[in-house]
Amino acid sequence: MLSQDKSLVSVYSVALLFFSALCVKSILRKRRDPLEKIPTVGPSRLWLHPLASLGTFFHGHQMIQEGYYRYPIFKITRCFSWLVVVSGQEYLEDLRKASAEQLSFPEALNKAGQFDHTISPGLVHDVIHINAVRGVMNRNIATRFPELLDEMDQAMDDLLGKATEAWVSIPCYKSAVHIISRVGARFFVGAKLSATRRFMDIMLCYGIHIIKGGFVISLFPEWLKPLVAHAIFNTEGKIREVEDFIRPIITERCEDNSDLRTDGDANDMISWLWNASPQEQRTVRDIAIRVIYLAVAATHNSSSLLTHVLLNLATYNTYVEPLREEISTIVQADGWTKEAVDKMRKLDSFVKETQRLHGGDAAMIIRLAMSDFTFSDGTFIPKGSSLAVSGRAMNQDERCHTDPLEFQGFRFVGKDPLKWQTTALNSEFMTFGVGRHACPGRFFAITEVKLIAARILLDYEIKLTDKQGQRPDNSWLAGIFAAPNKKAHILLKRRV
Numbered sequence: 001m002l003s004q005d006k007s008l009v010s011v012y013s014v015a016l017l018f019f020s021a022l023c024v025k026s027i028l029r030k031r032r033d034p035l036e037k038i039p040t041v042g043p044s045r046l047w048l049h050p051l052a053s054l055g056t057f058f059h060g061h062q063m064i065q066e067g068y069y070r071y072p073i074f075k076i077t078r079c080f081s082w083l084v085v086v087s088g089q090e091y092l093e094d095l096r097k098a099s100a101e102q103l104s105f106p107e108a109l110n111k112a113g114q115f116d117h118t119i120s121p122g123l124v125h126d127v128i129h130i131n132a133v134r135g136v137m138n139r140n141i142a143t144r145f146p147e148l149l150d151e152m153d154q155a156m157d158d159l160l161g162k163a164t165e166a167w168v169s170i171p172c173y174k175s176a177v178h179i180i181s182r183v184g185a186r187f188f189v190g191a192k193l194s195a196t197r198r199f200m201d202i203m204l205c206y207g208i209h210i211i212k213g214g215f216v217i218s219l220f221p222e223w224l225k226p227l228v229a230h231a232i233f234n235t236e237g238k239i240r241e242v243e244d245f246i247r248p249i250i251t252e253r254c255e256d257n258s259d260l261r262t263d264g265d266a267n268d269m270i271s272w273l274w275n276a277s278p279q280e281q282r283t284v285r286d287i288a289i290r291v292i293y294l295a296v297a298a299t300h301n302s303s304s305l306l307t308h309v310l311l312n313l314a315t316y317n318t319y320v321e322p323l324r325e326e327i328s329t330i331v332q333a334d335g336w337t338k339e340a341v342d343k344m345r346k347l348d349s350f351v352k353e354t355q356r357l358h359g360g361d362a363a364m365i366i367r368l369a370m371s372d373f374t375f376s377d378g379t380f381i382p383k384g385s386s387l388a389v390s391g392r393a394m395n396q397d398e399r400c401h402t403d404p405l406e407f408q409g410f411r412f413v414g415k416d417p418l419k420w421q422t423t424a425l426n427s428e429f430m431t432f433g434v435g436r437h438a439c440p441g442r443f444f445a446i447t448e449v450k451l452i453a454a455r456i457l458l459d460y461e462i463k464l465t466d467k468q469g470q471r472p473d474n475s476w477l478a479g480i481f482a483a484p485n486k487k488a489h490i491l492l493k494r495r496v
């Protein structure tokens with residue numbers, strides 16, 4: 001009995017010693033922490049980081065929402081470090097103006113997705129593919145619009161069959177990924193590959209490779225990362241599989257290292273990227289890597305947005321008829337063209353309102369401080385800190401939008417399109433970012449999502465599976481990235 005008491009005492013003594021050591025360490029660190037002056041939402045003791053990080057992992061969006069109403073700048077814990085979150089216009093302006101040597105988007109992206117190891121070292125700093133999207137790709141959306149339409153119809157037929165007069169239940173997110181990835185693949189690499197099941201599966205798996213692999217690889221020290229990427233995630237092997245699909249296309253379009261032809265069905269991302277690259281980067285591997293990166297960038301966000309739009313069409317059914325009326329009138333006059341889709345202002349507003357209420361991440365515009373940085377009010381941010389903007393809270397602020405938690409599908413109709421059209425960049429609404437890194441693919445994404453929604457509206461009746469009309473809740477990735485409910489189904493029935 002006595003010896004049992006003794007061992008209990010020693011356990012308590014060790015625990016007390018450990019706790020005291022943590023407190024001392026925390027106090028010392030707190031004194032040294034250069035971010036100490038920035039208010040904290042959630043636990044502020046660094047020794048509580050493991051627990052607090054768990055809190056952020058589940059409730060980060062609520063913490064950011066709370067911080068937004070209390071401070072123009074604050075911090076929360078995230079994976080054993082701080083995430084500094086800003087919202088005030090002055091801070092946003094500083095963020096926008098900061099040079100790449102001060103606050104870097106590519107480095108923040110690399111830290112989050114470990115692209116150096118999940119795709120290729122240095123890729124996030126290369127601009128060839130970004131310039132291709134900004135320039136030649138965006139110029140070709142209208143030209144290649146008939147193919148988008150064709151691919152979208154084929155993808156719908158795949159999902160629902162040609163003639164369905166009964167209600168069919170389809171998994172909303174999975175179906176959105178199916179349609180978006182097919183339309184994207186048709187646009188990027190042409191009809192042959194978008195119809196090749198194996199290629200499409202490999203590209204979809206690559207997205208998962210980046211999300212899961214990136215997270216696991218980030219847990220290892222820098223020197224071990226290449227080994228883990230090679231041994232566990234087989235990044236090289238995955239790239240080689242994509243190369244095998246792209247090689248014959250490149251060979252068929254050119255016999256030496258000169259420009260690839262861009263006529264007819266060769267007018268796609270493979271030729272655009274090849275022709276934009278200097279001689280030493282005109283390799284199958286280089287093109288495969290860039291195609292993978294763009295396909296990943298193009299698929300996840302657009303599929304999530306389409307899922308939210310479909311769920312909202314099914315939930316807020318009173319918008320269906322006015323939208324059908326707008327779409328039919330425009331299509332009767334102009335046919336199915338990009339210009340016609342651009343003219344669909346009610347649909348545009350419906351998509352934007354969906355982004356505002358359902359689509360936005362709690363933390364947007366991620367940046368990594370590459371050197372010490374000081375905001376214009378004197379707030380100091382040390383090198384290595386991660387920063388973000390409380391985008392979702394801004395989108396739902398009653399000072400900007402009346403009844404902000406209410407879905408008003410036509411909220412943006414009649415408002416200045418330069419500021420409130422879906423593709424407009426606006427420091428009060430940052431779903432596509434701001435400044436030099438603002439999403440270059442937004443014109444394609446919005447054309448594609450509006451086109452798919454418009455075709456579904458004209459061809460199908462749509463409703464929720466829930467008889468009470470309850471929209472399925474969003475889910476949160478790592479507590480701060482909004483994702484549509486992946487289990488949600490919707491019901492579609494072909495219109496007669």
Ligand code: HEM
Binds near residue numbers: 433
């Ligand atoms: C609804 C769909 C989409 C959303 C919400 C979205 C959102 C974003 C955001 C927030 C950024 C970062 C901006 C910043 O931090 O300032 C970004 C960057 C980027 N997006 Fe998108 N995006 C979408 C679709 C697409 C598509 C379809 C493509 C490809 C064709 C694409 C290609 C890119 C690229 C290449 C970048 C990096 C730009 C750079 O590094 O300068 N995105 N996107």
